[in-house]
Amino acid sequence: MEVLGLSIDSKLTWTSHLSNICRRAGQRLGALRKLANKLDAKGRANIYKTQVRSIMEYSCLAWMNASPTTLRQLDLIQKKALKIIGVDEDLALQQYAISKLGHRRTVAATTVLYKMHTSNCPVDLKALLPQAHTVGRITWRVLPSHALKVPKSKTNCLDRSFLHSAITTWNSLPPAVVGDITSTGVHAFKKRLNKYLLSI
Structure with a gap:
């Protein structure tokens, strides 16, 4: 079944959907390879981000709970793209703001969780x-005041889903990174979050 460009199977494995994404991204990567000698590294990086990576991130919060093996297919495409651009992972991040795809999904998910605290959020999403x-019995771990209750889960797949993943990251953030939660503070929060996650 396909809904808004997402291929959904009965077990929500996302295998078919991500295979399709990889095929489309691979085709565009092939086109970039043909153009590579006509562009400088910055041009190649910009085309990768706008024409290839954008395909691999469409509606990523829906399928971020896919198996690590399946998600590695996307990482492989980015690895090939960096070779075409002519940089390693460190230079890609420093010079062209190309971070790991898993990092970007974490930032996107946690930023949406921030929005869920504000009025800039659809009612249905806010309800989640x-x-x-709340502090129950005394434990060795002290959670920050902004911490949220993690929904119960019986499977690894659910643990990797948008809400569970975002809450886990959210609860690990220092109060200074979360800051004052306001409807106009989303962009500033995303910048702080990105910087913090890259530093740890």
Whole structure:
């Protein structure tokens, strides 16, 4: 079944959908390879980000719970793209702001969780926001005041889903990174989050 460009199977494995994404991204990567000698590294990086990576990130919050093996197919395409651009992972990040795809999905998911605290969020999505974490028995781990209750899960697949993944990241953030949660503070939060996650 296909909904808004997402191929959904009965078990929500996303295998077919991500195979299709990889095929389309691979085709565009082939086109970039043919153009590579006519562009400088910056031009190649810009085309990769706008024409190839954009395909690999469309609706990523829906399928980010795919198996690590399946998601590695996307990482392989980015690895090939960096070879075409002519940089390694460190230079790609420093010079062209090309970070790892998993990192970008984490930032996207956690930023949406931030938005769920504000008025800039659809009512249906806001309704999924969990309650604040409440202190029960004394434990060795002290959670920050902004921490949320992690929904119960019985499978690794659910643990990797958007909400569970975002809450896990959210609960690990220092208060200074979360900052004051406001409807106009989303962009600033995303910048702080990105910088913090790259530093740890």
